[in-house]
Amino acid sequence: MTGIIPEEKINEIRGSIDIVDVIGEYVHLKKQGRNYFGLCPFHGENTPSFSVSSDKQIFHCFGCGAGGNVFTFIMDIDGIGFQEAVIKLAQKANIELSIDPKIDQRSEGNHTSDHQKMLEAHALLQKFYHHLLVNTKEGQEAFEYLIQRGFTRESMEKFQIGYALPSWDFTVKLFQKRGFPLPLMEKAGLIIKKESDDTYFDRFRNRIMFPIMNSKGQTIAFSGRVLDKEEQPKYLNSPETELFNKSSVLYNLHQARSFIKKQQQAILFEGFADCISADRASIYNGIATMGTALTEQHVQQIRRLTDNIIICYDSDSAGTEAAYKAGQMLVEHHFNIRIARMPDGLDPDDYIQKNSAEKFRQDVIGASMTFMAFKMQYHRIGKKLQNEGEKLKYIEIIINEISKLENAVERDHYLRQLAEEFSISMDALKQQQLQAFYANKKKNSFMGQSTNHKVLVKQEKKILPAHQTAERRLLSHMLRDVEIAYKVRDLLANHTFNIDEHQAILTYLLGFYEEGNEPDTSSFLLYLPDQQLRRVVADIEMMPLNSEVSNQEIEDYIIQVLKHQKMLKINEKVKEQKKAELENDLQKALSIANEIIQLRKSL
Incomplete structure (x- = not known):
């Protein structure tokens, strides 16, 4: 699997880099307990289910099942082969490889x-x-x-x-x-x-x-x-x-990435010229779309770096509309949004030329408003608020927007703004806001039933049968201890695990140890030839488990594994017994019944 790259070089590379640092360049990670969590870069999600272990040097997504070590992550995220991933990580670790970097390119046709x-x-x-x-x-x-x-x-x-x-x-x-x-x-x-x-x-x-x-x-x-x-x-x-592909390109992302991660904020511009102008004003975390609206691909790229965005689009009607749509999309993906408004219809380049870089930083970017404050301005456009009907319609829209805010203090703040501007009592506004809140909740509950169904099914699948849990825990201990691996093999005798993938992992793991390798999950993941098996191993390794395990506990797990096999055999015998009874072969039915009794006793 390692081709012409020496095994010791691969081990040297893996030992010289931390998977958290590598994945941290693609995914915004936060430490929780012993592991790091972030939003999975391999599928769209709003709640972090992507886990990275610095101790074990592996990653696993509890949502889509992706998992592996630092090499497989680079292969999957960049869409490259194993050798190219090794070369890339060797460069990152400043380790010399006597290999042509274009070797994969020649072999791929x-x-x-x-x-x-x-x-x-x-x-x-x-x-x-x-x-x-x-x-x-x-x-x-x-x-x-x-x-x-x-x-x-x-x-x-x-x-x-x-x-x-x-x-x-x-x-x-x-x-x-x-x-x-x-x-x-x-x-x-x-x-x-x-x-x-x-x-x-x-x-x-x-x-x-x-x-x-x-x-x-x-x-x-x-x-x-x-x-x-x-x-x-x-x-x-x-x-x-x-x-x-315009829908997937964010201008200046390669240069802004480190600044976005460091400042935990990205500034989104409407075009690349604005991005360059902002850079001249010492704003280095700016990125821009390429003449297209913000897309899902753009959002996923930004999510890997930060949850905080300032949108700085032109203040003309087209720019305002684009900022509103981009803000709506980002809020749906749970970003924290602020809007920087350009005055007098100027773009960033014109503003900096007319004023100064410092004023742009302070009076435009520094004075950015919340998305809710922007929406209160946006929904005024084209409305004559001195007209009673249009005023009431505007208030209704804003109350509905306020009801979507999660923070109670924010809701109160904007309701007071409405009360002061239009001389309406807070009691009346709060009552209408509550009505809007429950109406939205009911609507979202109904809309979410179909989408949540898959999530519920996935959660239900996590409640595994006893024999499957036992096999996973045995494999987890075997991955950490060679002696336990051989003990499990001996206790199973001629029996196998019930889950085919578990049995395949057990077989490969024993082969891995027989070749003289020490317990090392990251290294074992490279040894496995199948991506699905690597995913299962990564999932098993992320299970919370006590490091110490007694002989009795191991034997209890083995009993659960063998018990399931006996239960399957009992079920087969019951079917045979019913068939014999239907065929009026009472002697055969009685013989099978005795076998069932003996099997049940052995349980």
Whole structure:
């Protein structure tokens, strides 16, 4: 399973890194007791059921069943092979490997080769565009324009901003010279094929180029801004490709990740230009969607880092609507939301130019309001509150929103605001708010019946039969102690576990020990060839269990295992007895009845 990477190197890597640190880069973890918990990155959930054990160096999700060690986590989360995961973790641990990092890419065929060529082409263009902007006369006009807009050379370097020449075939010739297939470059969205013939031309011409990078920091697309105000569109983006999917890309996530985790807050902007402007104002935890509404994929990526978000969109009608929809989605996923409002219809870049970076930090981001306060403003839009009917409708909407707040102090705070503004008694508002609260509760209870059914079924399945619990506890002790493993084998004699997966784990575990390995669950998980078995082991290892176990306890578990087998045999005999009686074979029925009596006595 380990290929050409020596076993001792794999053990060295595993011993040099902490699974909590590695998973903590993808999942926002909080310590509870001995383990760390967070929201599972492999399925959508609102309540943390993803557990990581620093002691055992394993992870397990009690919701979807995912489980394994640090290598299998990287394989699953990044969608890569074992060797590539080992290489990635070796780099993290500063351990040298005498292996070609591209070995997996060669073995995975043309698809991976094409994918890699697309990435290499984007990286090549990024370097050329950046060089043209900062080092050539051709890029001087674009460079000076950016300086006038408040960009520094440092920010141009940080975001690798560049410039595309006004040429129709600069990129095409560059790719031809470097040996990149033009049809593949068209597929990558970097050049365009003419409909009239088989020739190609550059997609981006005479534009300031902003590279768009994925969460790993690899360039996967570009956005080009015009220099000539008469030219349209203002921004030209790469089309969606195999590399670039707008619904799953968050701009600047690769650079903002550590700041988001450290500050436990992300600032969500409407576009990448706002994100760059905010960075110039020393706001380093900013991220942005790529010209699309917030999606479930975006939300899951943010959830791995923090539960706290400030939404800073433009204050025009489109930006306000987008902020409201994004806020609603994030609240449904139990985020703590604040809204930063831009004054006078300005975007962050305009505001910083007009005022200052410090005022932007203090008066916009620092003065962000709660989502409830924002909703009270949002629902005013288009309403004439001096009109009695519209005023009552507005109050009804806001009371309904207040009733959704979990915190009683918050509810009281906003009800008092309504009471003061519209001269309504608190008693009347509280009474209506309670009515709205119970109406929402009844509605949510009804709506949740179908979705909660699966959860209830899952919870019911956790109440396991005695024999299954006994087998799991035996395996747990066997994973920790070689002597117990052999003792269980001897006590079972020629019998097996009742659950096929448990028996398979037992067989592999005995083989693992017979090869001279010491108890080490993280190492054993690599030894197992089957993902489902790894999940079961991770689940078993997360069970709360006393470290000390007596011989009597082990024997009691064995009795439960064998007892179930006898019960199954009794059930079979009962069926045989009934069949014999139906066939009027009374002698056979009597003989089977005696067997059943003896079996029941042995219980």
